[in-house]
Amino acid sequence: MFLQQLLNGLTTGSVYALIALGYTMIYGILGLINFAQGEIYMCGAFVAVLLLATGKVNFYLAFAAGMVAAALLGVALERVAFRPLRGAHPLVPLISAIGASIFLQSLALLLFGPNDRPFPIQFTFSTITVAGLPLSTLQGAILAAALGLMGLLMVFVRYTRYGKAIVACALDRDTARLMGINVDRMVALTFFIGSALSGAAGVMMAIYYNATYPRMGLLPGLKAFSAAILGGVGNIPGAILGGLLLGVAESLGAAYVSSGYKDAIAFAILIGVLLLRPQGILKGRGD
Amino acid sequence: MAAYLLHLAILAGIYIILAVSLNLIIGYAGQVSLGHAAFYGIGAYASALAALHWHFPFPLAALGAMLVTGGCGLALGLPTLRLKEDYLAIVTLGFGVIVDLVFLNLEVTGGPDGLVGIPSPRLLGLSFRPQPLYLLLVILAVFLVLGFTYLLVRSYHGRALRAIRDHETTAQVMGINTPAYKIVIFSLAAALAGLAGSLYAHYITFINPESFGLHTSILILCMVVLGGMGSIIGSVLGAIALAVLPEMLRQFQAYQDLIYGALLVALLIWRPEGLLGRGKLSLKFLTRG
Amino acid sequence: MLTLKSVQAGYGRLPVLKGISLHVRPGEVVTLIGGNGAGKTTTLQAICGLLPPRKGLIEFAGQELNRLSPERIVALGLALVPEGRRVFRTLSVSANLELGAFHRQDQKQARRDLGELQERFPILKERSRQPAGTLSGGEQQILAIGRALMARPRLLMLDEPSMGLAPRMVTQVYEILKELKEAGTTILLVEQNARAALKVADRGYVLETGRIILDGTAAELKEDPEVQRAYLGKGYREVWE
Numbered sequence: 001m002f003l004q005q006l007l008n009g010l011t012t013g014s015v016y017a018l019i020a021l022g023y024t025m026i027y028g029i030l031g032l033i034n035f036a037q038g039e040i041y042m043c044g045a046f047v048a049v050l051l052l053a054t055g056k057v058n059f060y061l062a063f064a065a066g067m068v069a070a071a072l073l074g075v076a077l078e079r080v081a082f083r084p085l086r087g088a089h090p091l092v093p094l095i096s097a098i099g100a101s102i103f104l105q106s107l108a109l110l111l112f113g114p115n116d117r118p119f120p121i122q123f124t125f126s127t128i129t130v131a132g133l134p135l136s137t138l139q140g141a142i143l144a145a146a147l148g149l150m151g152l153l154m155v156f157v158r159y160t161r162y163g164k165a166i167v168a169c170a171l172d173r174d175t176a177r178l179m180g181i182n183v184d185r186m187v188a189l190t191f192f193i194g195s196a197l198s199g200a201a202g203v204m205m206a207i208y209y210n211a212t213y214p215r216m217g218l219l220p221g222l223k224a225f226s227a228a229i230l231g232g233v234g235n236i237p238g239a240i241l242g243g244l245l246l247g248v249a250e251s252l253g254a255a256y257v258s259s260g261y262k263d264a265i266a267f268a269i270l271i272g273v274l275l276l277r278p279q280g281i282l283k284g285r286g287d
Numbered sequence: 288m289a290a291y292l293l294h295l296a297i298l299a300g301i302y303i304i305l306a307v308s309l310n311l312i313i314g315y316a317g318q319v320s321l322g323h324a325a326f327y328g329i330g331a332y333a334s335a336l337a338a339l340h341w342h343f344p345f346p347l348a349a350l351g352a353m354l355v356t357g358g359c360g361l362a363l364g365l366p367t368l369r370l371k372e373d374y375l376a377i378v379t380l381g382f383g384v385i386v387d388l389v390f391l392n393l394e395v396t397g398g399p400d401g402l403v404g405i406p407s408p409r410l411l412g413l414s415f416r417p418q419p420l421y422l423l424l425v426i427l428a429v430f431l432v433l434g435f436t437y438l439l440v441r442s443y444h445g446r447a448l449r450a451i452r453d454h455e456t457t458a459q460v461m462g463i464n465t466p467a468y469k470i471v472i473f474s475l476a477a478a479l480a481g482l483a484g485s486l487y488a489h490y491i492t493f494i495n496p497e498s499f500g501l502h503t504s505i506l507i508l509c510m511v512v513l514g515g516m517g518s519i520i521g522s523v524l525g526a527i528a529l530a531v532l533p534e535m536l537r538q539f540q541a542y543q544d545l546i547y548g549a550l551l552v553a554l555l556i557w558r559p560e561g562l563l564g565r566g567k568l569s570l571k572f573l574t575r576g
Numbered sequence: 577m578l579t580l581k582s583v584q585a586g587y588g589r590l591p592v593l594k595g596i597s598l599h600v601r602p603g604e605v606v607t608l609i610g611g612n613g614a615g616k617t618t619t620l621q622a623i624c625g626l627l628p629p630r631k632g633l634i635e636f637a638g639q640e641l642n643r644l645s646p647e648r649i650v651a652l653g654l655a656l657v658p659e660g661r662r663v664f665r666t667l668s669v670s671a672n673l674e675l676g677a678f679h680r681q682d683q684k685q686a687r688r689d690l691g692e693l694q695e696r697f698p699i700l701k702e703r704s705r706q707p708a709g710t711l712s713g714g715e716q717q718i719l720a721i722g723r724a725l726m727a728r729p730r731l732l733m734l735d736e737p738s739m740g741l742a743p744r745m746v747t748q749v750y751e752i753l754k755e756l757k758e759a760g761t762t763i764l765l766v767e768q769n770a771r772a773a774l775k776v777a778d779r780g781y782v783l784e785t786g787r788i789i790l791d792g793t794a795a796e797l798k799e800d801p802e803v804q805r806a807y808l809g810k811g812y813r814e815v816w817e
Contacts, residue, residue: 033373084556092555094319094376095512099551102505106544164671165678168664174626175662177646178655180679180727218501222384225377260392267381274374275366 003133005255006248011139011208013247014146018201019224020231020239021153022074022194028170028234029190032090035097036077037198038221039104044070044199045206045216046112052120059121063203070199073104074191083184108214116211123207142204149200150240153193157236166190170234219263223250226270232280241281293418297490299530300425301483304432306510306526307519308479311436314517315445316469317452318368322379323507325386326356326477328499330484332396335405335494345408345415349485353478360477361470368469375473383501390496401495405488421490428486432479436519439475448472452517502544509547512554515561525561577602577762578623578654578731583632585622592618594786595632600731605753605763607773607794609807610783616766617659619783620735624656625649637730651679655729659736661720665709669700672708672719676726686726693722714745721752732756733764738772750776770807774798782807 019041026034048066051057057065081100085093125138157163168176169186177183205220206212227246231238246266254262273280309323334352337343343351363382367375390396397403407416408424415421439445450458451465459465488494510529514521533543554561578600586592592615600606610616621627623634625646634641641649655676664672673693677686694701699715700722708719717737724732737753738746746769753776757763767773774780774794782790782803790800797803 033377035376081552088559089317090371090373091313091317091319091516092559094373095508096552096555098319098321098376098505098508099548099555101548102544103548103552106542106548110541110545161674161678161683164667164675167667168675171664171666172662174646175658175664176675177626178624178650178658179675179723180647180650181675182645182647219384222377222381226381229374261388263388264385267385270378270381271366274370274378278370 001255002252005251007133007135007139009248009251010244011142011247012251013227013244014143014150015201015204015208015243016220016224016227016247017240017243018146018149018197018204019220020227020243021150021236022198023225023228024231024233024236024239025166025190025194027228028236029166029187030082032082032093033097033225034074034077034082034191034194035094036081036101036104037194037224038217038219039101039108040070040074040077040195040217041198041202041205041220042108042212042214042217043073043104044202045212046108046202047199048203049117049120049206049212053117055120063200066203067196067199070202071192071196074195074198075188077195078188078191083187105214105217112214114214116213119207119210119212138208142208145200145204149197153197154236156193162186162189223266226266226273229270229278230273230280232282235280235282238280238282290418293422295531295534297418297422297425299527300422300429301487301490302507302510302526302530303429303523304483304486305480305507306514306522307432307436308476308483309507310511310514310516310519310522311439311472311476311479313511315440315448315452316368316472317455318469318473319376319508320379320473320476321376321501321504321508322363322382322386323476323480324499324501324503325379325383326359326480327484327487327503328386328390328494328496329359330356330481331488331494331499332390332402332484333481334485335402335488336395338406338489339402339404345406345410345485345489348489349482352481352485354481356481356484357474357478360474363477364470364473368473369466379504380501383504387496387500390499397495399495401493402488403493405492405494407492408489425486425490428482432482433519433523440519444468505544505547505551509550512551513561516559518561521561577604577637578764579633579635580619580623581633581635583619583622583629583634585618585627585629587627592786593622593629596783596786596788598781598788598791600762600764602762603760604779605757605765605777607765607767607770607777607780608783609767609770609773609780609797609803611768611806613785614783615786616768616783617735620656620733620764620766623649623733624654647679650727653728653730655724655727655732657717657720657724657732657734657737659739661713661716663708663711663716663719663723666707668705669708669711669719670694670704672723673700673726676723677728680727689726689728693725697722712745714741714748717741717745717749718752721749725756731762731764733766735766736768737765738767738769746772770797770803774808 019037022037023033026032044066047069048062051062051065077100081096082093085096123138125136127134127136157167165181166186166189168179168181169183173183223246224243227242228239230246231242246269249269250262250265253265305323305327309320312318312320330352333355334348337348337351363378367378391399407414415424447463448468450463451468455465506529510525511522513528514525580596580598582595582597584591584593584595596619608616608619618627622629623641625641625644629642636652636654639652664675673690680686694704697718700719703711708716711719737749741749750772753763757776765773765777774797777794779793780791780797781788
């Protein structure tokens with residue numbers, strides 16, 4: 001039972017971690033919270049679900065399309081709601097992002113209606129026993145995919161030219177420009193990558209809970225933000241750790257404390273972290 | 288028709304209190320709250336429960352509601368207001384979600400059905416049930432709130448607040464205890480939202496969680512941004528405009544949130560000082576590079 | 577190679593440069609000396625496009641720089657070693673060096689250059705995988721110079737390379753500059769430490785409150801009584817040797 005809950009928590013936690021990476025990367029480079037991250041997640045899920053519902057697209061292609069659509073939405077969002085406001089008081093882009101978030105949510109509501117959509121294809125998932133632990137292959141697949149994407153991101157940031165350039169912009173924008181790095185392009189690239197990860201998270205959750213709906217981004221967005229704070233906002237390994245910890249805490253809390261207030265657990269953790277250690281578990285910005 | 292106009296006027300008055308109090312947070316503490324509707328809701332429920340269960344007279348119920356919401360503001364502000372702007376926005380958003388959850392799950396709040404039969408105010412044997420009288424009551428409250436806000440903003444403390452908003456570090460160096468100021472202003476604003484909730488509950492006489500969700504918080508935020516952040520007159524006009532306009536544009540109701548979202552982004556890009564902001568009333572600091 | 581004609585620049589309403597003219601010819605080492613707040617750093621920022629000039633003309637290799645972004649300017653072959661080193665602290669030493677070559681088209685050649693540079697400055701090889709922030713001030717200065725060299729600049733500009741360094745490290749940094757000069761690198765060197773700067777420079781300009789008050793060969797400047805009094809601190813012990 002305990003191990004099962006732990007596994008459930010790791011599964012949802014790995015998805016929170018993917019969204020938290022988007023928050024943390026964008027915060028790292030712009031010093032701003034992208035309030036519409038949850039809507040980008042929702043967009044990824046909808047694009048994949050709608051494509052699959054046509055019956056003409058295979059699963060992997062739909063998954064990739066969800067990620068790309070989310071990434072493009074992120075880039076567009078940066079152009080419209082963030083870039084024109086660079087240099088203004090930090091309240092201004094914050095409120096503008098809130099506006100964008102509401103806009104996207106209500107646009108989805110108008111286009112797709114308020115009801116849950118089931119995931120269009122039925123997977124047959126079995127339960128296998130690994131070391132005496134019943135493991136659903138669905139959870140295994142989500143966990144593997146999420147960890148794989150995180151690994152790719154770490155490799156990208158640490159070992160590629162553009163990854164290092166993004167970190168350089170986050171650390172010291174002017175000096176990065178002196179290296180010939182185009183900061184605007186790096187910001188766009190950051191939004192692209194962070195949003196693609198959120199889009200992937202959206203598709204995974206659409207499968208896991210078998211539900212896609214316009215407001216689906218609100219709670220995961222809030223929880224992922226808490227995860228990013230927990231790990232130290234701006235810190236990439238911190239966001240991953242924070243997401244996993246939060247998922248586990250939520251799952252154990254729901255099982256052993258109260259299931260009615262499951263969604264409140266992340267929030268309680270957020271307040272606790274802000275009170276006790278606002279810089280998060282792993283400090284710092286940048287890499 | 289007259290009844291309908293009175294109804295609109297009463298709602299506009301309640302929105303004025305909400306917008307002005309949120310503007311205290313935005314324009315004078317430099318923070319964004321997305322949980323203003325939650326304070327409004329807590330005020331409404333607290334006041335209604337006090338009247339229904341303990342038969343508090345209206346003034347006491349309203350005062351109790353303000354104390355409760357002010358206390359919630361204090362509890363929420365303490366951990367977050369020392370930190371960057373973004374934290375309060377997210378924490379208050381989360382607070383809104385939790386409050387919604389609590390209203391829906393608790394027995395005493397009546398779950399999704401909410402509370403019914405909330406008594407109308409009675410003062411000195413006079414019932415304020417008739418709309419014109421209730422409107423008078425709301426107008427009185429609006430003037431009290433505006434007068435209080437005006438005095439606060441003009442006072443020494445108001446100057447300190449403006450210093451914090453414009454240059455927090457400088458203000459700190461000058462010996463202003465900035466976190467303390469922000470926390471006080473936030474909890475005051477929460478208390479005023481509680482008053483608005485109380486006025487709403489005793490007017491409408493039935494409440495449910497639906498009226499106090501994120502949608503309402505965004506609506507209040509739009510009123511403030513439309514009128515100009517930091518401008519009290521702007522908030523009053525913004526509140527009246529957004530209380531009345533949706534009624535006139537009923538056929539677009541489905542598009543309301545879509546329009547509000549787009550309005551926020553567009554306003555901040557083209558006119559960050561708000562539609563009515565000009566010169567002295569507006570916050571130039573918001574556009575300064 | 578680099579020409580400034582009556583350049584004015586400043587922050588907000590505050591003018592810092594009040595009309596500066598200077599030039600650097602290919603193969604020359606030119607120094608710009610002056611006290612705190614004279615406008616030395618502002619001059620370099622104006623050249624690099626971080627602070628676009630209000631008036632005047634900045635030209636590099638026949639091309640006007642006034643309205644170009646720093647990214648474009650750097651790609652033309654200018655490299656700046658900024659004041660205070662400004663290494664990317666959490667990135668490794670080798671990542672810092674790689675970023676110096678970010679805008680280059682020939683990334684393969686850049687990788688070979690990285691190897692050569694590390695041979696030349698063994699400390700950068702030893703500390704290759706270490707975060708740059710863990711280096712000492714002098715090592716960071718060498719890293720910052722190496723990072724600028726990775727761009728294979730046609731003109732290397734340095735902003736107060738001796739600032740905050742121990743005397744021994746100042747010597748070492750200036751040894752490097754001397755070697756670069758002998759290899760034919762064109763250098764614009766901004767310094768408060770006039771004594772050190774005038775030892776490597778061919779020519780110099782003296783900047784005071786936003787205006788150039790004096791210029792000449794290094795030898796002339798060293799002999800100028802005004803320079804001796806204000807910048808060389810005659811009567812004090814020579815610190816940097």
